[in-house]
Amino acid sequence: MKSYFGHISNAPSKRVLVLDFGSQYTQLIARRIRELGVFSEIVRHDQTREDYEKHHPIGLILSGGPSSVYEENAPKLHPSVLEWDIPMLGICYGLQVLAYQTGGSVVKGSLHEYGRAIATQIQSSPLLNGIDSAFEVWMSHGDQVVQLPAGYTCVATSPSTKNCVIANETLKRYGVQFHPEVTHTPQGKVILSNFLFQICNAVKNWSTETFIETALLNIQEFTQGRKVLLALSGGVDSSVLAALLGKAIGDRLIPIFVDNGLLRKNEAIQVVNTFQSIGIHVIPVNAQQQFLSALQNVEDPEEKRKIIGKTFIEVFTKEAQKFDDIGYFAQGTLYPDVIESSPVRGPSATIKSHHNVGGLPEELPFPLLEPLRELFKDEVRAVGKMLRLPDEIVMRHPFPGPGLAVRHLGAITPQGLEILRDSDDIFISELRKENLYSKVSQAFTVLLPVKSVGVQGDFRTYERTVVIRAVNTDDFMTADFTRFDWNFLAKVSNRITNEVRGVNRVVYDITSKPPATVEWE
Numbered sequence: 001m002k003s004y005f006g007h008i009s010n011a012p013s014k015r016v017l018v019l020d021f022g023s024q025y026t027q028l029i030a031r032r033i034r035e036l037g038v039f040s041e042i043v044r045h046d047q048t049r050e051d052y053e054k055h056h057p058i059g060l061i062l063s064g065g066p067s068s069v070y071e072e073n074a075p076k077l078h079p080s081v082l083e084w085d086i087p088m089l090g091i092c093y094g095l096q097v098l099a100y101q102t103g104g105s106v107v108k109g110s111l112h113e114y115g116r117a118i119a120t121q122i123q124s125s126p127l128l129n130g131i132d133s134a135f136e137v138w139m140s141h142g143d144q145v146v147q148l149p150a151g152y153t154c155v156a157t158s159p160s161t162k163n164c165v166i167a168n169e170t171l172k173r174y175g176v177q178f179h180p181e182v183t184h185t186p187q188g189k190v191i192l193s194n195f196l197f198q199i200c201n202a203v204k205n206w207s208t209e210t211f212i213e214t215a216l217l218n219i220q221e222f223t224q225g226r227k228v229l230l231a232l233s234g235g236v237d238s239s240v241l242a243a244l245l246g247k248a249i250g251d252r253l254i255p256i257f258v259d260n261g262l263l264r265k266n267e268a269i270q271v272v273n274t275f276q277s278i279g280i281h282v283i284p285v286n287a288q289q290q291f292l293s294a295l296q297n298v299e300d301p302e303e304k305r306k307i308i309g310k311t312f313i314e315v316f317t318k319e320a321q322k323f324d325d326i327g328y329f330a331q332g333t334l335y336p337d338v339i340e341s342s343p344v345r346g347p348s349a350t351i352k353s354h355h356n357v358g359g360l361p362e363e364l365p366f367p368l369l370e371p372l373r374e375l376f377k378d379e380v381r382a383v384g385k386m387l388r389l390p391d392e393i394v395m396r397h398p399f400p401g402p403g404l405a406v407r408h409l410g411a412i413t414p415q416g417l418e419i420l421r422d423s424d425d426i427f428i429s430e431l432r433k434e435n436l437y438s439k440v441s442q443a444f445t446v447l448l449p450v451k452s453v454g455v456q457g458d459f460r461t462y463e464r465t466v467v468i469r470a471v472n473t474d475d476f477m478t479a480d481f482t483r484f485d486w487n488f489l490a491k492v493s494n495r496i497t498n499e500v501r502g503v504n505r506v507v508y509d510i511t512s513k514p515p516a517t518v519e520w521e
């Protein structure tokens with residue numbers, strides 16, 4: 001039985017809904033609204049007013065999207081939403097769909113407008129309060145609104161887009177052709193803030209403190225004195241969850257840390273010690289042999305992932321039996337995981353099968369407790385900081401559930417894992433030394449199943465190749481490889497070939513995602 005804590009919300013009831021038309025920026029819009037102190041949630045674009053009303057919205061934001069309104073099957077608002085007396089802000093496609101469905105006309109622009117543009121105010125509007133009369137915006141569109149629907153006026157214009165900002169002050173409906181949510185629109189946050197506080201009359205109801213307060217009460221009430229089993233991985237999400245649960249239910253938290261033999265250098269001991277220092281007693285379980293023998297001779301990446309997932313569940317089920325009265329299994333699922341694996345997103349969005357949610361078997365021995373389901377990663381980090389978790393945990397790069405197995409190409413061997421641990425340790429410590437660790441989103445090494453010829457001292461060698469991988473990204477859905485200084489890469493390469501036995505060649509992965517993924521398997 002799958003049952004989620006999710007239906008007990010840690011969020012305030014009044015919220016702004018972001019209707020998703022498939023934009024790559026939809027999550028960013030929701031994050032910006034929350035950064036302004038108002039809770040926001042992403043929902044499908046095609047629900048009825050009645051569906052949306054269940055969320056108690058104070059305003060709707062219509063996201064951008066890749067479609068053209070006049071195309072067949074273009075995503076549209078449900079007609080009942082257009083009858084609704086609620087403030088709306090359409091962004092890019094959101095503006096076009098709002099105009100189109102209320103009688104305006106939209107055409108393919110003669111000029112596509114991508115990148116920076118200057119918008120000029122031609123009329124005042126509460127949406128643009130405090131904004132310069134000419135302001136920089138970020139555009140990304142081909143179509144544009146050429147004829148406004150009745151009741152709308154043009155508030156700002158740009159050289160390529162006549163109706164750059166439009167407003168129907170009576171109905172409190174607004175549209176902006178540019179993207180106020182991106183940092184390239186320097187005053188974008190003021191525009192969003194105006195929409196929230198001057199137009200929707202929002203009150204600040206969302207902060208790290210209020211989230212923690214509500215979550216603590218909810219967890220106490222929900223668990224009803226029962227114990228909660230937590231699979232602690234040492235990553236940011238499960239660590240923050242451990243800290244939150246530890247504070248909420250103390251000794252009723254059973255945080256189990258499974259050493260699957262696929263961890264980084266000294267990781268098991270570090271995790272146990274860190275939590276000890278904040279009063280959480282982690283139970284280490286050494287299951288190295290169980291995992292490694294299940295993975296013996298397995299080369300296929302998906303097969304590896306499946307075996308690891310299955311073995312994890314076996315280990316947990318067995319460990320759980322050592323405790324009586326376990327009521328729940330806690331998991332650090334975050335909001336992006338929930339969005340990506342539910343039908344919330346619009347039709348054009350890429351759906352990625354997500355590791356936390358998708359990786360669990362249907363038959364879990366306990367109902368799930370997922371108190372972080374409503375949070376974005378940066379919000380989880382803020383919660384971790386407020387709960388006094390050390391920076392080395394809160395600001396840590398992500399580490400995949402299957403661990404080093406997906407960085408060890410081909411069949412896994414103890415020697416291969418040793419090479420990965422040592423090379424990863426060198427790379428990460430050099431990054432820290434040069435103050436680069438926090439400037440990179442994720443960095444690690446990969447071991448290739450090939451050997452090549454080299455020369456070390458006066459001797460011919462025939463050894464393995466290690467890949468250095470580092471990426472920068474906002475959300476890991478797309479990523480760019482990190483542009484390091486050559487001297488830095490040379491230093492890491494020298495250290496690895498000199499200090500790690502069995503390696504005579506180091507290469508740097510200069511592929512972005514897409515077409516590659518971040519991990520190699």
Ligand code: XMP
Binds near residue numbers: 516521
């Ligand atoms: P990919 O390789 O899909 O990785 O581009 C994107 C991000 O997800 C992490 N990742 C995982 N995390 N379980 C996890 O918890 C997994 O099975 C898994 N696979 C990849 C990866 O490290 C990167 O941060």
